[in-house]
Amino acid sequence: MGQLGIEIALALAGLGTAALLAWPRLSRARLWRAGITPLASIIGSGFLILGPILTDSFGTWGIAAMALLCLAGYLFGAAIRTNIARLDEGAHETPLSTGLERISSWALAFAYVISVAYYLNLFGAFAARIFGAPSDTLARLITTGAYALILLAGLTKGFSLLERLEQLTVSVKLVIIAALIGALAVHAGIEWETGTATRSGMTLGAWPALQLMFGLIVTVQGFETSRYLGDHYSAAERQRSMKLAQAIASAIYMAYVVLLAVSFRSGSFELSETAIIDMMRTVSSILGPLLILAALSAQFSAAVADTNGSGGLVAELTHQRFGMKPTYVLLIASGLALTWLADVFVIVSFASRAFALYYAIQSALAAIRSRTAGAGPLRIAGFGALTVLGLAAALFGTSVEG
Numbered sequence: 001m002g003q004l005g006i007e008i009a010l011a012l013a014g015l016g017t018a019a020l021l022a023w024p025r026l027s028r029a030r031l032w033r034a035g036i037t038p039l040a041s042i043i044g045s046g047f048l049i050l051g052p053i054l055t056d057s058f059g060t061w062g063i064a065a066m067a068l069l070c071l072a073g074y075l076f077g078a079a080i081r082t083n084i085a086r087l088d089e090g091a092h093e094t095p096l097s098t099g100l101e102r103i104s105s106w107a108l109a110f111a112y113v114i115s116v117a118y119y120l121n122l123f124g125a126f127a128a129r130i131f132g133a134p135s136d137t138l139a140r141l142i143t144t145g146a147y148a149l150i151l152l153a154g155l156t157k158g159f160s161l162l163e164r165l166e167q168l169t170v171s172v173k174l175v176i177i178a179a180l181i182g183a184l185a186v187h188a189g190i191e192w193e194t195g196t197a198t199r200s201g202m203t204l205g206a207w208p209a210l211q212l213m214f215g216l217i218v219t220v221q222g223f224e225t226s227r228y229l230g231d232h233y234s235a236a237e238r239q240r241s242m243k244l245a246q247a248i249a250s251a252i253y254m255a256y257v258v259l260l261a262v263s264f265r266s267g268s269f270e271l272s273e274t275a276i277i278d279m280m281r282t283v284s285s286i287l288g289p290l291l292i293l294a295a296l297s298a299q300f301s302a303a304v305a306d307t308n309g310s311g312g313l314v315a316e317l318t319h320q321r322f323g324m325k326p327t328y329v330l331l332i333a334s335g336l337a338l339t340w341l342a343d344v345f346v347i348v349s350f351a352s353r354a355f356a357l358y359y360a361i362q363s364a365l366a367a368i369r370s371r372t373a374g375a376g377p378l379r380i381a382g383f384g385a386l387t388v389l390g391l392a393a394a395l396f397g398t399s400v401e402g
Helices: 002-022 030-044 047-088 095-131 136-156 159-194 206-214 223-228 235-263 275-280 287-317 324-341 344-372 377-396
Strands: none
Touching (some): 030 287, 047 095, 047 206, 047 235, 047 377, 136 324, 159 235, 223 344, 275 287, 287 324
C-alpha cells in the first residue's frame, strides 16, 4: 500500500498541476506570462542537483542552508526591484551610478555566458543517462548539440521562437516537479510513521560550508531577468512578476530540500550531477525517467532565458552596434570552451561568483538611489550590507569539490 500511495500521490500532483497550468485564466494572465521568464531561470538553475548537494554536505542542516539561500535571493531581488522603481520614476543619475550601472550590465552579460554553459552541461549530463551509465564524453557531445540547436533558433527566428520553447518547457518541468514533491511527501510520511526518517549532521566546517553556499548562489539566480523585460511590461508588473517567481521557486526549493533531508542521510549516496536519479529509485521507479525529462526541459528553458538576456544586454550596451545574433555566436563559442575544459560543479561555482558580483553592484546602486530619494538609514545600510555580501560571495565562493 505504501508504494501504491506514492504512485497515486505522484500522479495526482502531476495531473493537478497540469490542469492548473492549462487553465485559461492562469495561462493568459499577464502577470503569469511576465513571471515565466524569471521562473524558468530560477527553477532551471539547479533544483535537481541542489538537493543532493545540500543533503550530502549539510545533512539535515541543508534545510537551514536552503532557507538562507532563498532569503539571500529575495533580498538581492529587493535591491533590483528598488532599481526598477527608481529608474521608472526618472530618478537623477550621477556619474557614479551611471558608471556602476554599465559595469553591472557587462557583469551580467558575462554571467549569462557562464550560466548557459552550466544549464546546457546539466542538460547533457541528464540526457546521457538515457543511454545508461554516466558518460562525460557523451554528455559533452549532447551539450554541444544543444548549443547548436539554440544557435540555429536564435539566428533564424530569434526571440519569438525561443520564447515559445521557453513557455512549453516551463510547464513540463513544473508538472514533473509537482509529481516529484508529491511522491517524496508520501515517502517521507511513510518513513516518519515507521521510524526510519533520518537525521544527519554537516560534513563541512563553518567556513567551507559558507564558501559552498556562496558557490551555490546561482541555484536561486534568475529573478533579475524581470528587470530587462521593459519593452513588454511596466515597472510595476516587472516587480510583481519577480516576487511571484521568487515565491513559487522558494516554495518548491524548500519543500524539495526538506523532504530529501528527512529521507536520505549525508554520505548515503554518491554525489554527481545526476545523483537525484539514483536517489529516487528507492522512492518510485517512475521518477527516474520523469526526472530526466524534467532536467532536459528545465535546463533548456533556463538556457533559452539567459541566451535571450545576454543577447539583449549586449545589444543595449553597444547601442545596437553589436546585435543579438553575433552575441549568440560568441556565447555559444565561449560555452563550448567551458563545456570541454571544465566540469559542471566548477562551472556552477564560476556562475555563482559572476552573479554575486552583479548583485553586489546592483545593491550598491540601490543604496545610492535610495539615499538620493531620501530613504531611511536602515534601508540604505541594508543595501550596503548586501553589497558586502555579494562581494564576499564573488571572492570566496567555491565548488562542491573545492
